Amino acid sequence: xxxxxxxxxxxxxxxxxxxxxxxxxxxxxxxxxxxxxxxxxxxxxxxxxxxxxxxxxxxxxxxxxxxxxxxxxxxxxxxxxxxxxxxxxxxxxxxxxxxxxxxxxxxxxxxxxxxxxxxxxxxxxxxxxxxxxxxxxxxxxxxxxxxxxxxxxxxxxxxxxxxxxxxxxxxxxxxxxxxxxxxxxxxxx
Amino acid sequence: xxxxxxxxxxxxxxxxxxxxxxxxxxxxxxxxxxxxxxxxxxxxxxxxxxxxxxxxxxxxxxxxxxxxxxxxxxxxxxxxxxxxxxxxxxxxxxxxxxxxxxxxxxxxxxxxxxxxxxxxxxxxxxxxxxxxxxxxxxxxxxxxxxxxxxxxxxxxxxxxxxxxxxxxxxxxxxxxxxxxxxxxxxxxxxxxxxxxxxxxxxxxxxxxxxxxxxxxxxxxxxxxxxxxxxxxxxxxxxxxxxxxxxxxxxxxxxxxxxxxxxxxxxxxxxxxxxxxxxxxxxxxxxxxxxxxxxxxxxxxxxxxxxxxxxxxxxxxxxxxxxxxxxxxxxxxxxxxxxxxxxxxxxxxxxxxxxxxxxxxxxxxxxxxxxxxxxxxxxxxxxxxxxxxxxxxxxxxxxxxxxxxxxxxxxxxxxxxxxxxxxxxxxxxxxxxxxxxxxxxxxxxxxxxxxxxxxxxxxxxxxxxxxxxxxxxxxxxxxxxxxxxxxxxxxxxxxxxxxxxxxxxxxxxxxxxxxxxxxxxxxxxxxxxxxxxxxxxxxxxxxxxxxxxxxxxxxxxxxxxxxxxxxxxxxxxxxxxxxxxxxxxxxxxxxxxxxxxxxxxxxxxxxxxxxxxxxxxxxxxxxxxxxxxxxxxxxxxxxxxxxxxxxxxxxxxxxxxxxxxxxxxxxxxxxxxxxxxxxxxxxxxxxxxxxxxxxxxxxxxxxxxxxxxxxxxxxxxxxxxxxxxxxxxxxxxxxxxxxxxxxxxxxxxxxxxxxx
Numbered sequence: 052x053x054x055x056x057x058x059x060x061x062x063x064x065x066x067x068x069x070x071x072x073x074x075x076x077x078x079x080x081x082x083x084x085x086x087x088x089x090x091x092x093x094x095x096x097x098x099x100x101x102x103x104x105x106x107x108x109x110x111x112x113x114x115x116x117x118x119x120x121x122x123x124x125x126x127x128x129x130x131x132x133x134x135x136x137x138x139x140x141x142x143x144x145x146x147x148x149x150x151x152x153x154x155x156x157x158x159x160x161x162x163x164x165x166x167x168x169x170x171x172x173x174x175x176x177x178x179x180x181x182x183x184x185x186x187x188x189x190x191x192x193x194x195x196x197x198x199x200x201x202x203x204x205x206x207x208x209x210x211x212x213x214x215x216x217x218x219x220x221x222x223x224x225x226x227x228x229x230x231x232x233x234x235x236x237x238x239x240x
Numbered sequence: 241x242x243x244x245x246x247x248x249x250x251x252x253x254x255x256x257x258x259x260x261x262x263x264x265x266x267x268x269x270x271x272x273x274x275x276x277x278x279x280x281x282x283x284x285x286x287x288x289x290x291x292x293x294x295x296x297x298x299x300x301x302x303x304x305x306x307x308x309x310x311x312x313x314x315x316x317x318x319x320x321x322x323x324x325x326x327x328x329x330x331x332x333x334x335x336x337x338x339x340x341x342x343x344x345x346x347x348x349x350x351x352x353x354x355x356x357x358x359x360x361x362x363x364x365x366x367x368x369x370x371x372x373x374x375x376x377x378x379x380x381x382x383x384x385x386x387x388x389x390x391x392x393x394x395x396x397x398x399x400x401x402x403x404x405x406x407x408x409x410x411x412x413x414x415x416x417x418x419x420x421x422x423x424x425x426x427x428x429x430x431x432x433x434x435x436x437x438x439x440x441x442x443x444x445x446x447x448x449x450x451x452x453x454x455x456x457x458x459x460x461x462x463x464x465x466x467x468x469x470x471x472x473x474x475x476x477x478x479x480x481x482x483x484x485x486x487x488x489x490x491x492x493x494x495x496x497x498x499x500x501x502x503x504x505x506x507x508x509x510x511x512x513x514x515x516x517x518x519x520x521x522x523x524x525x526x527x528x529x530x531x532x533x534x535x536x537x538x539x540x541x542x543x544x545x546x547x548x549x550x551x552x553x554x555x556x557x558x559x560x561x562x563x564x565x566x567x568x569x570x571x572x573x574x575x576x577x578x579x580x581x582x583x584x585x586x587x588x589x590x591x592x593x594x595x596x597x598x599x600x601x602x603x604x605x606x607x608x609x610x611x612x613x614x615x616x617x618x619x620x621x622x623x624x625x626x627x628x629x630x631x632x633x634x635x636x637x638x639x640x641x642x643x644x645x646x647x648x649x650x651x652x653x654x655x656x657x658x659x660x661x662x663x664x665x666x667x668x669x670x671x672x673x674x675x676x677x678x679x680x681x682x683x684x685x686x687x688x689x690x691x692x693x694x695x696x697x698x699x700x701x702x703x704x705x706x707x708x709x710x711x712x713x714x715x716x717x718x719x720x721x722x723x724x725x726x727x728x729x730x731x732x733x734x735x736x737x738x739x740x741x742x743x744x745x746x747x748x749x750x751x752x753x754x755x756x757x758x759x760x761x762x763x764x765x766x767x768x769x770x771x772x773x774x775x776x777x778x779x780x781x782x783x784x785x786x787x788x789x790x791x792x793x794x795x796x797x798x799x800x801x802x803x804x805x806x807x808x809x810x811x812x813x814x815x816x817x818x819x820x821x822x823x824x825x826x827x828x829x830x831x832x833x834x835x836x837x838x839x840x841x842x843x844x845x846x847x848x849x850x851x852x853x854x855x856x857x858x859x860x861x862x863x864x865x866x867x868x869x870x871x872x873x874x875x876x877x878x879x880x881x882x883x884x885x886x887x888x889x890x891x892x893x894x895x896x897x898x899x900x901x902x903x904x905x906x907x908x909x910x911x912x913x914x915x916x917x918x919x920x921x922x923x924x925x926x927x928x929x930x931x932x933x934x935x936x937x938x939x940x941x942x943x944x945x946x947x948x949x950x951x952x953x954x955x956x957x958x959x960x961x962x963x964x965x966x967x968x969x970x971x972x973x974x975x976x977x978x979x980x981x982x983x984x985x986x987x988x989x990x991x992x993x994x995x
Binding site: 206 | 813
């Protein structure tokens, strides 16, 4: 998640593929239309500065994070199949939740994450959405946030026992991945 | 021999003069050449960073009244149109809306324009369908409003277009009117100069210009407006140099992006792209012939032909351009007639909202400068998607100033200032921010920079620490006088606000009534360093000295920092960095950085549940009881008042089911403001939140909570299982009676104060 934006500092200096054709245009027009005598002075005195720096679009900053690029998915192995809870079936953000599920299944956890954040803006206390967010973090290898989002889901899950079970199972796997066997074992009891 | 000598001398003299002249003019040309390349390659493509509000999500069941939606659409540059044909248009028919959203590049990818129809009957979004069909849509996202830009020093905004984005009709009209030989000349048109000269001599005045587009560009870029021969010649040299260095299309595109087309308050409107948005609220590609004619006509004099200031002259000028368009075959007779008959009135609505939210933009800028260099921020065309919710922001702006003015009607309250921060309760996104009561004035941002003692707002940290050490909401606390030796040997004798002692009180009531003595005694019992640790876990930053006075809120914090602390309480014990930016994209829409959700559980849910229940009692029966004047008691909101010595600072922090808000009121000179938390910040909080139709606060009860009554008289309170009081631990009913009486006394005094 952490990346340096400073590394993109020298954007202006990055060369751009459009540079060459533009240079050609300058040359072609120069040859086709001989400039006025006055201009010759420039070339006489300073032949070196005749053609330089064509129009340059702003340098393209380095893309730092590409959520579109499918990431090899790492879904929790023994994850309990999640049954949509009643709130999911009726909630206004259910279409986003469904899309997030698809994105996760097709190996795009970054997309799933963005869809779930949107869904949570609309239904901030939907424990099911927080759980899927935990899954999308797991799929991206961010086990720390997997644990946190599972806990968040737990804190809102009320008496949804299936969701409790799913959270527990995912927590256990995330702890194992983190090497925290003590916590993982505690949950398996 | 003699002759040759003279001739030689003459030739030498001429040659020397020529060399000198050549050298001199060469140096001059060289200087101009450097200027051109510097400007053309540098300034021209310096794109301001553009800042966007959050996109509005519409879905069936969303509460939204038609006027608010219209305000949102107007802010986002949508135009009302009887023909909802192109993107960015909408039509309102009673409660029913037809609209066409615009394409927008989100971090998740391009979201394409959509034609939708929906009704807002009864202030709620009903079924949304694709226009003309019965296909229901579960959800649509309206492309967000551009709310500002960051541009180095210059007050200019731009929408940069490339050659393919310039409509052909515009290009042809522009060339027909301004420079018919554009594709043939080398920068200056000698024939035109003579033609103009003759025309002007014949008329006895300047009626015709002879500047090519290239010369105009050179003039706009580099030169002043004075009319001297030297400037003219410089302009000509520069035009020739531009033509040498750059292709015709590059020059055309630069011209189209640079041309000055009017003034929007303090901001110059440059380029056809921005002018189209500014005058017509639509993209350049969507302009009709008459609108193109108006813009091209305005080049001659953006002020003289301003459609809002000088509509008659603007219409005349437009007719001249339309006539040229017909002569050139760009319009046929019927198109010409139709365009001539179009009224100007569509051009008279000003685009609102640009840099309209200076305090919020300032916060965004503060965040970004931590991670980007200033020149990258201002010049690379970054697209910054923020969390600003215009609907919330408008209510904050409206009610802060209005309520402060009402408060100032009372004697002893002058020059009140305030700051407000509103965030989303669960995800920590900053929805609105006021840095002062005058929202348009960019100045001292009190929300982010005014550090003030937070008074009783610190108390939840004291009580949460106690709950973490096994205290319950019914644990008895001693509200009795203490005297403490301070550093330097002075004795500190804190007092309650009502200057009374209340004896032994249950913990939750000590918080609800904000008793200072009870808090001090409790804090000393559990340890000041533990309380500080809790405050830090909640989000307090910086070093704090462990003096007893910390327990009463001597720590100085900005409203934003307070908001961060209360966010942890509001979201059930999960710390999350508050965010005002959701993502940053490059000019080419690549995602540079996303500021996604991240949470960290810092407190067990049970302890937070108990504390938040006590904060609900602050509102239901404590110092914030007056909130029921604004929001029904059935909403069971949670909050805390704060007041500092001599009534210098008035605070209220609280949350509803959906939002957290922190309000500070006081004076810039730190003189007594004459208000408590309950009489200053609370009414502001109440007015804003009432206008936002808050959701009731329903705390999610963790498993393992037992409800029990403290005694026969008291309310039912939650206990962590196993800590509920045994019958013999109950406080004697007499004490509770006393408290009730005291409580009523306080309510009455607050009421009297308010009335």
